[in-house]
Amino acid sequence: MKLRTPKGYLATIGLAVSLILISVATTDVANAEAITKPESDIAVINIPHPKEGNLLMLRGIAGKGTASFRINSACRTMPVRFVAGDFTGEHIDVGRTGSIRIVITNPNVMRELLAGRDLISDMVRVSSDATDQGADLFLAKGLSADTGFVINPGRNLLADMFGSRKTDVDCASLSTNLP
DSSP, X not given: OOOOOHHHXXXXXXXXXXXXXXXXXXXXXXXXXXXXXOOOOEEEEEESSOEEEEETTEEEEEEEXXXXXEETTEEEEEEEEEXXXXXXXXXXXXXXXXXXXXXXXXXXXXXXXXXXXXXXGGGSOEESOTTOTTOSEEEEESBOTTOOEEEEESSSHHHHXXXXXXXXXXXXXXXXXXX
């Protein structure tokens, strides 16, 4: 019986070590990609205390609130004004829910609002279903998809002329606002 020398096992050991290193490297790369993947862009508009009212034949709601944005892993907030309504007032349900929450999922709509342009419900695809992938935004609370609305960046007329004030914030501070 002839004993094999370590030189005979060298090729087998080398192959085994190579396979182990390749599998470890692949696992490390997969874990690194999962950790460094940026969060998706999102914006949430909260109107905490809207007021109902009538103006001639119109019935609706108005209020002030805050828009919170996470775009390219950077977070910002800005004040907004909100108006919603119609001639019949049938779709106004703020009395039951209290506050209004709108979630914007389309990055182009977010950037337009951040740039100071009004967000008008007739110009975007609105849904009440959070799983609707085709919608630009969904109404999470306080409104139905049939309610027309306008969101103006800023708090007053000066914001319309000079632009709204945006504040850079730490994304961790918005963890309760942004999903």
